[in-house]
Amino acid sequence: MSGKMSSGPPRGADLFFWAFSLVVLANLGLFIVAWTGGTLGAGVTGHGWRPPPxxxxxxxxxxxxxLDALWPGASPYAVYGGMVVVAALLVVPVVVAGRWLLDRRNQGVGLARRGDLASLAPAGIAARARELRPSLAGMKHLPPDETGNLLGDLSPNGPELRSSYEDVELDLMAPRAGKSTGIAIPRVLRARGAVLLTSNKSDVYAVTRAERESVGTVWTFDPQGIAHAPREMWWDILADCVTIEGARRLAGHFVASVNDDSSKKDFWISAAQNTLTALFLAAARGRASVTDLLGWLADPADRTPIDLLRDANMQAMAEQLQGTVRGAVETRDGIYETARQCVACLLDPDILAWVSPDPYLPQFRPDRHVLGRDTLYLLSKDGGGSAAGVIAGLADATLRAGVVAAERMGGRLDPPMTAVLDEAANVCRISDLPDLYSHLGSRGINVVTLLQSYRQGSRVWGEAGMDAMWGAATIKLLGAGLDDADFVEKISKLVGQHDVSTVSVSRSRDGSSRSVSYRQEHVLPADRIRALPKGTALLLATGVRPAVIKLRPWYKEPDAGRISALAKQEVAAITERATAKLGTGWS
Structure with a gap:
């Protein structure tokens, strides 16, 4: 039909043309390499530069x-050798360029590259360390661990990236995504100063205890037998309660351990915190024991704490406590019952012993701990009956001691202190941790908070508190298994978008035309963020573009064999202690 439009040459003809062209070009390329290489090999062996036609x-x-017809008299070995040399000279640059292009493609369009991360690379982080730590001034060559905290390697092929000693970090990863092996354990092993670790498992303790014992004293606070460590220390829980601020902070930790959202306190929670504040203050000022305090809670009619507050010239606090005691019986009993529930873990004699004076055991002093290279392990179970309030109190006391020590040293601890708050939402609910984030880094205290999800943190510190912690964290690592769709979608938007070109080809009787259009797509769609492989993480650092990094698990490091052997010994010791305790219990 004369009006019918031609659809152009058939598809098979196009394929044949391109295939034939590729074969011809490939043969031509090989012939050029062989022709040049053979002539070079013959010439080097004394036959002169005589290329064949x-x-x-x-x-x-x-x-x-x-070969003799092309290069008469030349050794075949010399001819073939020349061909190999020329091929290598041509192939190596092509391979290097290909790998470079492949690396750029694997890194992803829109993500940070080597140049963007110069401040976190070895040279940049070493320069920053010299600015932050006066003790490094005379050292020409800095060991890597003296310069900053290891984050991992830029995917896919490096370089190594570290955070500085003024950075504070927030890491969100699902269970078994590498929090312990890739973050907590390496941080403890590589720490240059004092260490504070909280956890609800014994794995980090087992791997790191022997190594940390070689550089300083190891303090293990294990009131619930997570690692079945014997009690070899005690901490004065009332030491900082001589001031209203200290007493209120300790009361807040106990309240937070039973309140799912510290930003939402009803009447009973707030009143219980006020009452606990008064009782802690009375006990500390009156040199009473924790056992005495529990007795006051059991009997609201006991006037001893009111009298102690008055003797300490704390009239307003005494009147407030007396007003609570003299209030309506139903209200008073409700307040005291709520307060009793907050400190219920202290009713356990095994927990109480760790926070009561013991003349036969050394006392843990937070103010001394932060000045050396000692290690404090704070271990507690999750859920009801946990010692989370005590753990949070001791962790907070240690962090605040670090701030005081930093102020006395001119503003910053040197060497810096490392605080790894693993399972912080379960065992270390420091009520104002989001506020502390804003200045701990500037004091040389590197805080790493490990959570399973953003929502988990919101349940503890509230949306506003979690937003504050997110904003204050200068380093954020988002690992595998983040299933919160709304949060992951926000991260995808935060990473940004890039232009994607689309080629359209239209055919007609007059020929074909080609057009290019552009549209924007997310650099990392939400499904790709959720599907990050185990052992990798999305790095969000202040002032640089997002990047994907590979974590560095401790068991892949050069000294992993020695540390693994020590860890096996520690695990065996934990098992032996657990068996012995079980046998004692049954007997």
Whole structure:
């Protein structure tokens, strides 16, 4: 039909043309390499630079192996050697360029590259360390661990990236995504100063205890037998309660351990915190024991704490406590019952012993701990009956001691202190941790908070508190298994978008036309963020573009064999202690 439009040449013809062209070009390239290499090999062995004619006859002679017709008298080994040399000179640059292009593609369009992360790379982080730590001034070559905290390697092929000693970090990863092996354990092993670790498992303790014992004293606070460590220390829980601020902070930790959202306190929670504040203050000022305090809670009519507050010239606090005691019986009993529930873990004599004076055991002093290279392990179970309030109190006391020590040292601890708050939402609910984040880094206290999800943190510190912690964290690592769709979608938007080109080809009787259009797509869609492989993380650092990094698990490091052997010994010791305790319990 004369009006019918031609659809152009058939598809098979197009394929044949391109295939034939590729074969011709490949043969031509190989012939050029062989022609040049053979001439070079013959010339080097004393036959002069006498290239054969660049013709089809030479090509067929080369294919048939008739080298003597092309380079008379030359050794075949020399000819073939020259070909290999020329091929290598041409292939190596092509391979290097190909790998470079492949790396750029694997890194992802829109993500940070080497140049963007110069401040976190070895040279940049070493320069920053010299600015922050005066003790490094005379050292020409800095060991890597003296310069900053290891984050991992830029994916896919490096370089190594570290955070500085003024950074504070927030890490969100699902269970078994590498929090312990890739973050907590390496941080403890590589720490240059004092260490504070909280956890609800014994794995980090087992791997790191022996190594940390070689550089300083190891303090293990294990009131619930997570690692079945014997009680070899005690901490004065009332030491900082001589001031209203200290007493209120300790009361807040106990309240937070039973309140799912510290930003939402009803009447009973707030009143219980006020009452606990008064009782802690009375006990500390009156040199009473924790056992005495529990007795006051059991009997609201006991006037001893009111009298102690008055003796300490704390009239307003005494009147407030007396007003609570003299209030309506139903209200008073409700307040005291709520307060009793907050400190219920202290009713356990095994927990109480860790926070009561013991003349036969050394006392843990937070103010001394932060000045050396000692290690404090704070271990507690989750859920009801946990010692989370006590753990949070001791962790907070240690962090605040670090701030005071930093102020006395001119503003910053040197060497810096490392605080790894693993399972912080379960065992270390420091009520104002989001506020502390804003200045701990500037004091040389590197805080790493490990959570399973953003929502988990919101349940503890509230949306506003979690937003504050997110904003104050200068380093954020988002690992595998983040299933919160709304949060992951926000991260995808935060990473940004990039332009994607689309080629359209239209065919007509007059020929074909080609057009290019552009649209924007997310650099990392939400499904790709959720599907990050185990052992990798999305790095969000202040002032640089997002990047994907590979974590560095401790068991892949050069000294992993020695540390693994020590860890096996520690695990065996934990098992032995657990068996012995179980046997004692049954007997």
């Amino acid at each position: 660049f013709t089809m006859g030479s090509y067929f002679a080369l294919v048939s192996g008739d």
